[in-house]
Amino acid sequence: xxxxxxxxxxxxxxxxxxxxxxxxxxxxxxxxxxxxxxxxxxxxxxxxxxxxxxxxxxxxxxxxxxxxxxxxxxxxxxxxxxxxxxxxxxxxxxxxxxxxxxxxxxxxxxxxxxxxxxxxxxxxxxxxxxxxxxxxxxxxxxxxxxxxxxxxxxxxxxxxxxxxxxxxxxxxxxxxxxxxxxxxxxxxxxxxx
Ligand SMILES: [Zn+2]
Ligand SMILES: [Zn+2]
Numbered sequence: 689x690x691x692x693x694x695x696x697x698x699x700x701x702x703x704x705x706x707x708x709x710x711x712x713x714x715x716x717x718x719x720x721x722x723x724x725x726x727x728x729x730x731x732x733x734x735x736x737x738x739x740x741x742x743x744x745x746x747x748x749x750x751x752x753x754x755x756x757x758x759x760x761x762x763x764x765x766x767x768x769x770x771x772x773x774x775x776x777x778x779x780x781x782x783x784x785x786x787x788x789x790x791x792x793x794x795x796x797x798x799x800x801x802x803x804x805x806x807x808x809x810x811x812x813x814x815x816x817x818x819x820x821x822x823x824x825x826x827x828x829x830x831x832x833x834x835x836x837x838x839x840x841x842x843x844x845x846x847x848x849x850x851x852x853x854x855x856x857x858x859x860x861x862x863x864x865x866x867x868x869x870x871x872x873x874x875x876x877x878x879x880x881x
Pocket of ligand 2: 728730733745746747748749750
């Protein structure tokens with residue numbers, strides 16, 4: 689609020705401001721202006737200063753946005769009968785290898801069966817990006833302008849990495865697939881079942 693400009697000893701403006709109210713320093717004028725005078729984008733309620741709370745939306749409104757996003761995702765998702773899904777599912781921040789495992793956990797906890805859980809998609813843990821990460825890492829260790837292309841043995845490394853990748857092709861990691869909702873609650877039985 690009431691941003692104050694910072695200058696160096698030669699009187700040149702440093703593109704830095706401090707908040708006239710709490711004196712926190714910002715390199716962005718917009719942030720300096722809002723610093724102690726922040727309002728939720730949705731309900732306009734006053735937010736705590738940025739240094740304590742970096743969100744631009746208050747907690748209850750953020751919850752509402754999250755709910756709306758969920759409703760929206762579910763509306764657009766392909767709905768799949770649980771009998772037609774043999775893969776992993778995601779519910780309440782947890783992953784389950786199959787629908788039955790999720791239902792067992794819900795049953796043990798005495799929880800209601802939700803209308804749906806999200807399907808999961810898998811990808812190999814060892815993938816070609818891993819080799820690129822290694823190259824970035826090597827370049828990070830080296831001097832400026834160094835390129836891994838200067839190193840010896842790259843064709844052999846790439847060949848060996850392909851073998852390593854296929855040897856571990858069955859080691860998978862999972863993430864929610866918000867385009868597929870697996871219907872869990874009571875749903876019309878399948879036509880031919
Ligand atoms: Zn401030
Ligand atoms: Zn709000």
